[in-house]
Amino acid sequence: MIHYLGTPVLETERIILRKLELSDAQCVFDHWLSDDRVMDNLIKGAHKSVSETIERVKEIVKNYESQEFCYWGMELKTSGELIGAIDLFHFDGLTDNCEVGYSIGYKWWNKGYGTEALKAVIDFGFRRMNVHKISAAHNVDNPASGKIMFKNGMELEGTIKHMIRNAKHQYKDCALYGLLQEEYRKKGK
Numbered sequence: 001m002i003h004y005l006g007t008p009v010l011e012t013e014r015i016i017l018r019k020l021e022l023s024d025a026q027c028v029f030d031h032w033l034s035d036d037r038v039m040d041n042l043i044k045g046a047h048k049s050v051s052e053t054i055e056r057v058k059e060i061v062k063n064y065e066s067q068e069f070c071y072w073g074m075e076l077k078t079s080g081e082l083i084g085a086i087d088l089f090h091f092d093g094l095t096d097n098c099e100v101g102y103s104i105g106y107k108w109w110n111k112g113y114g115t116e117a118l119k120a121v122i123d124f125g126f127r128r129m130n131v132h133k134i135s136a137a138h139n140v141d142n143p144a145s146g147k148i149m150f151k152n153g154m155e156l157e158g159t160i161k162h163m164i165r166n167a168k169h170q171y172k173d174c175a176l177y178g179l180l181q182e183e184y185r186k187k188g189k
């Protein structure tokens, strides 16, 4: 059974994972949600105005009232900058499985932050929440996402043709990755 713990603060070597606040909305918009380079890799497209982001952040803040909501902002310890977000979602009470998603502002790509944040969230999901399996899918033309899953022990399970259609109405083939709690514990990650 999953032990829902809400969104507690998690810490990695360089990042604090914490709840978003309403006052973060402008940074969320400026750093990733308004940027096509980030958002083209997701189903929903980039926000055109900060008011859309304010509504989204309000929704996230409201959702923190539920213990079943796990959505972290990634804050750099050194500068205090909010560089991205990561969440566990689609909790399935029948299987105790869930999915993971993440976005990082373009300026902070390829510095290892995605790998570091995903590691902390996978560990939290398995060891503290007792999730059975964590899965994620990425567009095949977005290999960096698959790379951070692979580096965290997630395994490629297959590719689904035209699994999604993005905001620009482009169909995308997606690679599915997954990791079982028992595999995670065996690997001693």
Ligand SMILES: CC(C)(COP(=O)(O)OP(=O)(O)OC[C@H]1O[C@@H](n2cnc3c(N)ncnc32)[C@H](O)[C@@H]1OP(=O)(O)O)[C@@H](O)C(=O)NCCC(=O)NCCS
Binding pocket: 037, 038, 039, 041, 042, 101, 102, 103, 104, 105, 108, 109, 110, 111, 112, 113, 114, 115, 116, 136, 137, 138, 139, 142, 143, 144, 145, 147, 148
């Ligand atoms: C996916 C994402 C979170 C990765 O974050 P990140 O902080 O850049 O990730 P890391 O720096 O930890 O690792 C990225 C890895 O991908 C590799 N990579 C980057 N571009 C690549 C490419 N075109 N082909 C192959 N590998 C690539 C990097 O070299 C790095 O691997 P390495 O550490 O072995 O060198 C970030 O790119 C992002 O926010 N993308 C847009 C949103 C998104 O795709 N979300 C996920 C949807 S499934």
